[in-house]
Amino acid sequence: xxxxxxxxxxxxxxxxxxxxxxxxxxxxxxxxxxxxxxxxxxxxxxxxxxxxxxxxxxxxxxxxxxxxxxxxxxxxxxxxxxxxxxxxxxxxxxxxxxxxxxxxxxxxxxxxxxxxxxxxxxxxxxxxxxxxxxxxxxxxxxxxxxxxxxxxxxxxxxxxxxxxxxxxxxxxxxxxxxxxxxxxxxxxxxxxxxxxxxxxxxxxxxxxxxxxxxxxxxxxxxxxxxxxxxxxxxxxxxxxxxxxxxxxxxxxxxxxxxxxxxxxxxxxxxxxxxxxxxxxxxxxxxxxxxxxxxxxxxxxxxxxxxxxxxxxxxxxxxxxxxxxxxxxxxxxxxxxxxxxxxxxxxxxxxxxxxxxxxxxxxxxxxxxxxxxxxxxxxxxxxxxxxxxxxxxxxxxxxxxxxxxxxxxxxxxxxxxxxxxxxxxxxxxxxxxxxxxxxxxxxxxxxxxxxxxxxxxxxxxxxxxxxxxxxxxxxxxxxxxx
Amino acid sequence: xxxxxxxxxxxxxxxxxxxxxxxxxxxxxxxxxxxxxxxxxxxxxxxxxxxxxxxxxxxxxxxxxxxxxxxxxxxxxxxxxxxxxxxxxxxxxxxxxxxxxxxxxxxxxxxxxxxxxxxxxxxxxxxxxxxxxxxxxxxxxxxxxxxxxxxxxxxxxxxxxxxxxxxxxxxxxxxxxxxxxxxxxxxxxxxxxxxxxxxxxxxxxxxxxxxxxxxxxxxxxxxxxxxxxxxxxxxxxxxxxxxxxxxxxxxxxxxxxxxxxxxxxxxxxxxxxxxxxxxxxxxxxxxxxxxxxxxxxxxxxxxxxxxxxxxxxxxxxxxxxxxxxxxxxxxxxxxxxxxxxxxxxxxxxxxxxxxxxxxxxxxxxxxxxxxxxxxxxxxxxxxxxxxxxxxxxxxxxxxxxxxxxxxxxxxxxxxxxxxxxxxxxxxxxxxxxxxxxxxxxxxxxxxxxxxxxxxxxxxxxxxxxxxxxxxxxxxxxxxxxxxxxxxxxxxxxx
Numbered sequence: 001x002x003x004x005x006x007x008x009x010x011x012x013x014x015x016x017x018x019x020x021x022x023x024x025x026x027x028x029x030x031x032x033x034x035x036x037x038x039x040x041x042x043x044x045x046x047x048x049x050x051x052x053x054x055x056x057x058x059x060x061x062x063x064x065x066x067x068x069x070x071x072x073x074x075x076x077x078x079x080x081x082x083x084x085x086x087x088x089x090x091x092x093x094x095x096x097x098x099x100x101x102x103x104x105x106x107x108x109x110x111x112x113x114x115x116x117x118x119x120x121x122x123x124x125x126x127x128x129x130x131x132x133x134x135x136x137x138x139x140x141x142x143x144x145x146x147x148x149x150x151x152x153x154x155x156x157x158x159x160x161x162x163x164x165x166x167x168x169x170x171x172x173x174x175x176x177x178x179x180x181x182x183x184x185x186x187x188x189x190x191x192x193x194x195x196x197x198x199x200x201x202x203x204x205x206x207x208x209x210x211x212x213x214x215x216x217x218x219x220x221x222x223x224x225x226x227x228x229x230x231x232x233x234x235x236x237x238x239x240x241x242x243x244x245x246x247x248x249x250x251x252x253x254x255x256x257x258x259x260x261x262x263x264x265x266x267x268x269x270x271x272x273x274x275x276x277x278x279x280x281x282x283x284x285x286x287x288x289x290x291x292x293x294x295x296x297x298x299x300x301x302x303x304x305x306x307x308x309x310x311x312x313x314x315x316x317x318x319x320x321x322x323x324x325x326x327x328x329x330x331x332x333x334x335x336x337x338x339x340x341x342x343x344x345x346x347x348x349x350x351x352x353x354x355x356x357x358x359x360x361x362x363x364x365x366x367x368x369x370x371x372x373x374x375x376x377x378x379x380x381x382x383x384x385x386x387x388x389x390x391x392x393x394x395x396x397x398x399x400x401x402x403x404x405x406x407x408x409x410x411x412x413x414x415x416x417x418x419x420x421x422x423x424x425x426x427x428x429x430x431x432x433x434x435x436x437x438x439x440x441x442x443x444x445x446x447x448x449x450x451x452x453x454x455x456x457x458x459x460x461x462x463x464x465x466x467x468x469x470x471x472x473x474x475x476x477x478x479x480x481x
Numbered sequence: 482x483x484x485x486x487x488x489x490x491x492x493x494x495x496x497x498x499x500x501x502x503x504x505x506x507x508x509x510x511x512x513x514x515x516x517x518x519x520x521x522x523x524x525x526x527x528x529x530x531x532x533x534x535x536x537x538x539x540x541x542x543x544x545x546x547x548x549x550x551x552x553x554x555x556x557x558x559x560x561x562x563x564x565x566x567x568x569x570x571x572x573x574x575x576x577x578x579x580x581x582x583x584x585x586x587x588x589x590x591x592x593x594x595x596x597x598x599x600x601x602x603x604x605x606x607x608x609x610x611x612x613x614x615x616x617x618x619x620x621x622x623x624x625x626x627x628x629x630x631x632x633x634x635x636x637x638x639x640x641x642x643x644x645x646x647x648x649x650x651x652x653x654x655x656x657x658x659x660x661x662x663x664x665x666x667x668x669x670x671x672x673x674x675x676x677x678x679x680x681x682x683x684x685x686x687x688x689x690x691x692x693x694x695x696x697x698x699x700x701x702x703x704x705x706x707x708x709x710x711x712x713x714x715x716x717x718x719x720x721x722x723x724x725x726x727x728x729x730x731x732x733x734x735x736x737x738x739x740x741x742x743x744x745x746x747x748x749x750x751x752x753x754x755x756x757x758x759x760x761x762x763x764x765x766x767x768x769x770x771x772x773x774x775x776x777x778x779x780x781x782x783x784x785x786x787x788x789x790x791x792x793x794x795x796x797x798x799x800x801x802x803x804x805x806x807x808x809x810x811x812x813x814x815x816x817x818x819x820x821x822x823x824x825x826x827x828x829x830x831x832x833x834x835x836x837x838x839x840x841x842x843x844x845x846x847x848x849x850x851x852x853x854x855x856x857x858x859x860x861x862x863x864x865x866x867x868x869x870x871x872x873x874x875x876x877x878x879x880x881x882x883x884x885x886x887x888x889x890x891x892x893x894x895x896x897x898x899x900x901x902x903x904x905x906x907x908x909x910x911x912x913x914x915x916x917x918x919x920x921x922x923x924x925x926x927x928x929x930x931x932x933x934x935x936x937x938x939x940x941x942x943x944x945x946x947x948x949x950x951x952x953x954x955x956x957x958x959x960x961x962x963x964x965x966x967x968x969x970x971x972x973x974x975x
Binding site: 183193434 | 800938944947958
């Protein structure tokens with residue numbers, strides 16, 4: 001469905017500053033200062049990916065480059081060059097100054113070519129999005145919104161004196177140059193933030209973060225392994241292990257069964273979704289919740305009933321949950337007592353040996369390359385046995401607490417930077433909008449009484465068009481002055 | 482008998498001991514400044530053979546300080562610092578203004594004084610006291626929390642610039658943003674290397690080198706203190722004033738044959754404008770680096786030469802920036818621009834360049850071409866794990882040639898190389914924008930290669946700071962300016 005009311009009325013009643021005009025300006029209909037070229041309905045049977053001339057279709061106005069080629073006969077008059085102003089006439093009514101190379105204009109895409117001696121193309125490119133947005137918002141459609149050339153032709157553009165147009169355009173350019181450079185810089189940051197976190201974790205588990213701490217607290221005892229009697233038979237023997245890097249002298253490479261209880265969750269009953277299992281007092285955690293949690297898991301969707309508990313096991317808060325049966329082990333620490341199914345492994349640390357946060361951070365660090373921390377015989381799929389072979393670089397207990405503390409400080413700091421980045425981005429967006437709003441209120445650059453007034457310019461335009469009244473839009477492609 | 486080198490080594494290792502006691506590098510090097518100065522006064526006579534100690538108010542002497550013990554010594558020291566800050570002698574006052582000690586344990590003070598007491602001042606100066614001091618300044622700069630990074634230009638860069646600029650005995654060398662005197666000391670070292678430590682010079686010239694050759698300004702009192710001490714440790718007395726070069730005090734600096742400088746990065750909060758009456762181009766800007774460039778051009782004697790480290794925005798900023806560049810290329814021969822790699826400064830993530838130019842004898846059309854060396858694109862990620870070295874500049878120095886004023890025979894090495902020539906017309910066609918890059922830059926790759934948390938954090942902060950500076954500039958510019966300004970912008974854009 002198309003927009004059918006009067007554009008002029010819409011603009012008059014709108015509060016949007018983007019469709020404003022300074023008191024000393026006038027308005028002129030788009031068709032009076034610019035030629036509208038509707039794209040040609042090239043036969044789509046000739047559309048392909050390789051042969052022929054590039055064609056600009058609606059989606060290309062959004063993406064900025066062509067993907068389609070047209071191999072049929074070419075009719076003259078539909079060539080688009082870099083610098084041409086294009087509008088997609090369906091959907092979001094996108095505007096773009098084209099720089100994707102010479103190409104043919106397809107139907108439903110429109111080229112607007114203003115007469116430079118009356119209206120600067122750059123100013124038009126800055127002004128149009130505001131009007132198109134207004135029309136878009138007022139166009140009601142159940143499916144795709146359509147923009148008609150008639151509506152386009154009637155857009156009452158703000159007409160500043162030509163000299164003022166030049167000043168406005170120059171000023172906007174200078175300002176948007178800055179916001180573009182600012183955005184460029186901000187775009188580098190998210191990836192760097194991820195790198196930073198990984199680098200901090202890597203440094204943490206090499207002992208780099210606590211180097212000074214060790215000098216101040218020299219007498220620390222290495223963590224001993226669990227007594228053999230407390231380790232499950234199948235995990236008692238350790239295969240040979242070559243550490244991937246050196247750790248401080250007081251650290252030990254220990255396996256999880258040597259540091260605490262390592263076991264799969266239980267959910268023996270079948271069918272797994274038997275209603276009798278659920279709806280009780282015992283929180284029940286699924287793998288998806290472990291995946292989504294950041295460090296501590298405190299919320300849950302399902303609960304087990306007494307029946308559910310009987311076929312499972314309730315793990316205490318402080319248990320590290322590790323998802324298995326995939327290539328990446330996701331981790332979280334229980335903030336509450338809970339049950340979980342056999343697709344999750346639980347690790348309950350011995351309090352005198354290690355700390356859940358320490359182990360969880362380590363697994364987070366190591367998870368992409370668990371093979372480095374386990375002997376070569378470990379399987380590619382994560383499962384309980386594979387996890388049982390993973391070696392944790394275990395610092396003395398007090399140092400473990402310090403490592404966790406330093407990681408937390410570093411992460412908090414970097415998260416603050418990341419949120420500053422987000423705020424900065426929002427600020428830039430607001431500033432860009434402010435620039436345009438000011439521009440179209442006539443407040444971006446001063447008015448100069450010596451400029452040829454807008455009303456005189458309008459007169460000249462009307463003379464040029466050879467008519468004192470509004471002319472209908474021109475279907476034929478026009479030559480540009 | 483402990484040698485000087487042993488003592489210097491001891492002082493260096495004391496730095497770590499004190500660090501564990503909560504004394505930062507900055508505080509340590511400042512403590513050393515106070516104590517070394519007192520020691521110097523006690524040992525070094527002035528040109529009339531009079532012991533300089535007499536400059537100090539009565540009752541305050543190194544000898545007394547060194548003999549005291551325990552808490553008594555610490556108390557005497559504290560009182561001394563307070564009183565010396567009010568001294569009449571300008572050099573003494575410069576060193577001790579607002580002086581405070583951070584030492585809390587008398588044993589630490591004793592360790593310092595007993596070591597320094599054993600020094601023979603002259604042999605210490607010969608044998609590395611200056612290097613110790615500069616080493617500490619560098620450690621201080623690298624300590625990101627200290628914020629001192631902005632006063633410290635990396636040594637390999639300074640040395641490269643000095644080698645190219647070839648300071649000569651008899652020349653007045655100025656640094657209007659002296660920081661801790663890195664450039665001045667390096668220029669002095671170059672001259673000494675070429676004159677057998679000034680021995681080859683007649684006495685009058687040697688005197689000039691020690692007292693009048695090196696001049697400049699530094700704004701921050703704490704930094705100025707370190708600057709003075711650094712100069713003293715290299716046998717240079719005075720010359721750098723505690724002033725704001727962008728104020729009328731800057732007009733009074735002696736005109737120079739050679740200016741070497743790295744003005745501090747960033748905009749000062751509150752955007753103060755320069756207050757000098759002789760500024761015409763940058764009188765209304767809050768961009769300090771632009772203002773420093775105007776100062777430098779005005780401070781050069783005709784035929785004088787300069788090398789200045791400036792951030793990217795000096796090269797591309799419109800309006801005032803463009804007017805400055807046009808003016809610069811008229812009054813001087815801007816013959817060389819070096820685009821520096823990122824990550825080499827202790828201040829985080831700034832993009833910088835070195836401008837090399839020579840003041841003309843006339844005021845028009847002095848630049849006919851600018852040679853640009855791109856040392857930024859496709860470079861390793863500099864940082865803690867890959868520090869900048871002398872070797873990194875070797876290719877540039879060869880291309881630059883042996884004439885400090887860019888007059889050596891040079892060859893444009895083409896679009897795929899780092900070294901290209903741009904005529905004045907070519908620059909004008911770009912609207913006098915000197916931010917010229919032609920190599921496909923894989924900056925993203927350089928950042929990918931970073932592994933140390935510190936270096937990555939520095940890169941992040943650098944980007945954030947740069948973005949915020951652009952936003953600040955953007956906000957400032959959204960005020961409607963005069964019609965002339967707006968029209969000028971429009972004209973230039975066409």
